[in-house]
Amino acid sequence: MATSASACLSKVVKQRYMxxxxxxxxxxxxxxxxxxxxxxxxxxRTLDSEPKSIEDxxxxxxxxxxxxxxxxxxxxxxxxxxxxxxxPFRRDPNKLVLCxxxxxxxxxxxxxxxxxxxKVMDMVKDQHPWFGMEQEYTILGTDGHPFGWPSNxxxxxxxxxxxxxxxxxxxxxxxxxxxYKACLYxxxxxxxxxxxxxxxxxxxxxxxxxxxxxxxHLWVARFILHRVCEDFGVVASFDPKPIQGNWNGAGCHxxxxxKEMREEGGLKAIEExxxxxxxxxxxxxxxxxxxxxxxxxxxxxxxxxTSSIHEFSxxxxxxxxxxxxxxxxxQEKKGYFEDRRPSANCDPYxxxxxxxxxxxxxxxxxxxxxx
Amino acid sequence: MESVSACSKLNKTLRQHYLNLPQGxxxxxxxxxxxxxxxxxxxxxRTLDEEPKSIADxxxxxxxxxxxxxxxxxxxxxxxxxxxxxxxPFILDPNKLVLCxxxxxxxxxxxxxxxxxxxxxxxxTKEHCVWFGMEQEYCLLSMDRYPYRWPKGxxxxxxxxxxxxxxxxxxxxxxxxxxxYKACLYxxxxxxxxxxxxxxxxxxxxxxxxxxxxxxxHLWVARFILHRVCEDFGLLATMDPKPMEGNWNGSGCHTxxxxKQMREEGGLKYIEQxxxxxxxxxxxxxxxxxxxxxxxxxxxLTGHHETANIEVFSxxxxxxxxxxxxxxxxxQDGRGYFEDRRPAANCDPYxxxxxxVRTCLLEGEDGx
Numbered sequence: 001m002a003t004s005a006s007a008c009l010s011k012v013v014k015q016r017y018m019x020x021x022x023x024x025x026x027x028x029x030x031x032x033x034x035x036x037x038x039x040x041x042x043x044x045r046t047l048d049s050e051p052k053s054i055e056d057x058x059x060x061x062x063x064x065x066x067x068x069x070x071x072x073x074x075x076x077x078x079x080x081x082x083x084x085x086x087x088p089f090r091r092d093p094n095k096l097v098l099c100x101x102x103x104x105x106x107x108x109x110x111x112x113x114x115x116x117x118x119k120v121m122d123m124v125k126d127q128h129p130w131f132g133m134e135q136e137y138t139i140l141g142t143d144g145h146p147f148g149w150p151s152n153x154x155x156x157x158x159x160x161x162x163x164x165x166x167x168x169x170x171x172x173x174x175x176x177x178x179x180y181k182a183c184l185y186x187x188x189x190x191x192x193x194x195x196x197x198x199x200x201x202x203x204x205x206x207x208x209x210x211x212x213x214x215x216x217h218l219w220v221a222r223f224i225l226h227r228v229c230e231d232f233g234v235v236a237s238f239d240p241k242p243i244q245g246n247w248n249g250a251g252c253h254x255x256x257x258x259k260e261m262r263e264e265g266g267l268k269a270i271e272e273x274x275x276x277x278x279x280x281x282x283x284x285x286x287x288x289x290x291x292x293x294x295x296x297x298x299x300x301x302x303x304x305x306t307s308s309i310h311e312f313s314x315x316x317x318x319x320x321x322x323x324x325x326x327x328x329x330x331q332e333k334k335g336y337f338e339d340r341r342p343s344a345n346c347d348p349y350x351x352x353x354x355x356x357x358x359x360x361x362x363x364x365x366x367x368x369x370x371x
Numbered sequence: 372m373e374s375v376s377a378c379s380k381l382n383k384t385l386r387q388h389y390l391n392l393p394q395g396x397x398x399x400x401x402x403x404x405x406x407x408x409x410x411x412x413x414x415x416x417r418t419l420d421e422e423p424k425s426i427a428d429x430x431x432x433x434x435x436x437x438x439x440x441x442x443x444x445x446x447x448x449x450x451x452x453x454x455x456x457x458x459x460p461f462i463l464d465p466n467k468l469v470l471c472x473x474x475x476x477x478x479x480x481x482x483x484x485x486x487x488x489x490x491x492x493x494x495x496t497k498e499h500c501v502w503f504g505m506e507q508e509y510c511l512l513s514m515d516r517y518p519y520r521w522p523k524g525x526x527x528x529x530x531x532x533x534x535x536x537x538x539x540x541x542x543x544x545x546x547x548x549x550x551x552y553k554a555c556l557y558x559x560x561x562x563x564x565x566x567x568x569x570x571x572x573x574x575x576x577x578x579x580x581x582x583x584x585x586x587x588x589h590l591w592v593a594r595f596i597l598h599r600v601c602e603d604f605g606l607l608a609t610m611d612p613k614p615m616e617g618n619w620n621g622s623g624c625h626t627x628x629x630x631k632q633m634r635e636e637g638g639l640k641y642i643e644q645x646x647x648x649x650x651x652x653x654x655x656x657x658x659x660x661x662x663x664x665x666x667x668x669x670x671x672l673t674g675h676h677e678t679a680n681i682e683v684f685s686x687x688x689x690x691x692x693x694x695x696x697x698x699x700x701x702x703q704d705g706r707g708y709f710e711d712r713r714p715a716a717n718c719d720p721y722x723x724x725x726x727x728v729r730t731c732l733l734e735g736e737d738g739x
């Protein structure tokens with residue numbers, strides 16, 4: 001069976017060591033996004049006492065030439081702590097610390113999209129933008145084949161797996177349960193999980209979260225997922241179309257609202273936003289996966305509950321549209337809308353920034369406005 | 372192909388480490404519903420900020436009905452309305468399992484939401500205090516869908532030694548049964564017993580006595596818990612009413628029924644009146660005693676293997692070959708309950724309970 005060798009190491013032995021007291025010392029694991037814009041890296045340092053807030057965490061650095069982020073001759077890059085969480089692997093008082101990456105000259109790296117997102121979120125903070133992102137992913141064995149699928153073959157067609165129960169319908173629930181608990185412990189705003197349409201495909205939702213926190217919480221939830229899968233000896237993939245043929249892709253549907261949309265008569269503000277989005281479809285498509293739309297081109301075909309990548313559409317309760325307005329929102333005339341276009345491997349900073357720029361800052365055209 | 376699923380081989384010590392993590396005041400609530408097939412169960416989970424004290428604290432939710440055969444993609448939202456709450460025996464307190472009714476986009480009941488009409492009928496007859504006990508039979512299968520521990524490409528010794536047996540040569544899969552029983556007790560399901568059945572790998576659990584709609588709510592959640600326990604072990608549970616053709620028993624869901632009058636002195640006369648009414652509506656009952664209008668039960672109700680023939684209504688004291696059996700003790704005491712042996716293992720208990728109450732208590736009611 002395709003699980004990793006390290007999954008077979010004794011967890012009972014490990015537990016003995018993990019229970020050793022550590023005095024006042026605290027292990028802080030620094031996490032960052034690497035040069036691919038999709039991969040996560042981490043390393044740990046000891047602190048002399050428990051940090052109470054992000055301010056207590058020192059800046060650090062790393063070898064960027066090993067993560068596709070700099071040349072060997074000028075490789076130091078800076079890690080700037082941005083958000084702190086409890087560590088569900090090493091437990092209290094240890095921490096996970098999400099960091100921004102800066103180049104040697106203190107400019108943001110190419111894949112540090114948080115800096116620009118944060119500026120834009122600051123500009124609209126009076127509108128209280130809330131996000132909820134639905135992260136889909138597929139569990140794979142170390143052989144790259146979906147977990148639980150027959151080797152060299154396929155399971156029965158899609159239909160029975162969505163929200164399913166039973167060993168012939170739900171593949172890998174242990175990973176999902178462990179991830180959910182780990183996120184709750186860590187302080188990530190995880191608000192739900194479900195089995196998805198393709199077997200071995202799952203979804204978790206993070207939100208409702210305001211502003212920059214959406215990107216922070218989603219990146220840390222992804223880190224926790226990779227780490228949980230590593231422990232079990234399997235692999236989580238955010239590829240938007242892991243299996244060709246009559247199998248669903250994986251997206252990151254993004255739900256969005258402002259204070260105005262959530263209040264009486266908010267549907268009008270929702271419709272205005274959708275109209276603005278309708279005029280800037282290609283700008284968003286470029287922001288919605290790490291390859292300027294090339295990844296999503298394999299997923300957004302117009303079939304398997306997606307809209308076509310070539311056209312913008314919107315509709316109430318319509319899962320084949322680019323934007324879906326939930327039925328209850330259509331009835332109550334207020335609430336939120338769902339942008340179904342982002343790919344599972346999107347950068348949530350890029351997605352949330354694009355929504356703010358188009359819907360709230362009323363930008364148009366193919367380029368972002370410099371403020 | 373392996374007997375057990377890949378997922379069941381993932382490290383459970385490791386899993387326990389994660390499941391032991393404290394979760395602050397947050398509560399995970401798993402919503403459970405019946406899908407478009409009328410037999411399948413679906414579930415998804417959400418976080419609430421605190422533990423719900425009663426069903427009233429649990430919000431409505433919605434789901435994508437186009438993925439469960441319940442709506443089209445262009446108009447896919449369906450509503451989940453919580454109806455009964457149980458403790459969660461998988462991720463434990465304070466987390467909950469919540470059984471839901473499904474409504475369409477226009478808030479009409481979904482086609483397989485049979486609870487709504489059952490509830491109306493139970494409300495209309497509540498002064499009769501109708502009690503039910505349902506005996507759910509099922510078979511354990513390996514991942515290749517052959518009965519668990521049967522020799523591949525072959526058969527075990529014929530039926531005889533397996534019913535209520537003990538010993539590894541006669542009992543296949545007791546671990547699942549023990550775990551399911553404990554999980555149901557923890558959850559608050561009114562599970563009242565278990566036994567090994569006549570076919571090896573076949574088991575039964577009983578839910579009841581419950582008044583009114585509770586029997587069906589509890590039975591659906593007990594089924595969910597069974598599928599979930601089997602998933603953990605990497606096996607399958609099937610409620611197909613005739614999983615193996617030939618000289619092997621089928622699986623039913625015998626339904627025991629009584630009213631206040633039947634349970635009191637002289638109640639036997641009310642039992643006999645009810646049976647007479649049932650005898651006049653045999654085909655109507657058969658058509659709702661499995662999810663395919665009686666087609667599934669045709670494979671099971673042959674008149675052999677302790678079943679009645681599907682074409683003919685019959686009854687008798689202590690007679691397991693009849694449609695309705697009056698237990699010997701009830702015959703002697705002159706009061707008690709009767710057992711309708713016709714429902715298939717994959718029946719919808721809402722439909723079964725509703726049909727029985729309509730026929731026996733709501734006089735002059737026509738059709739379903």
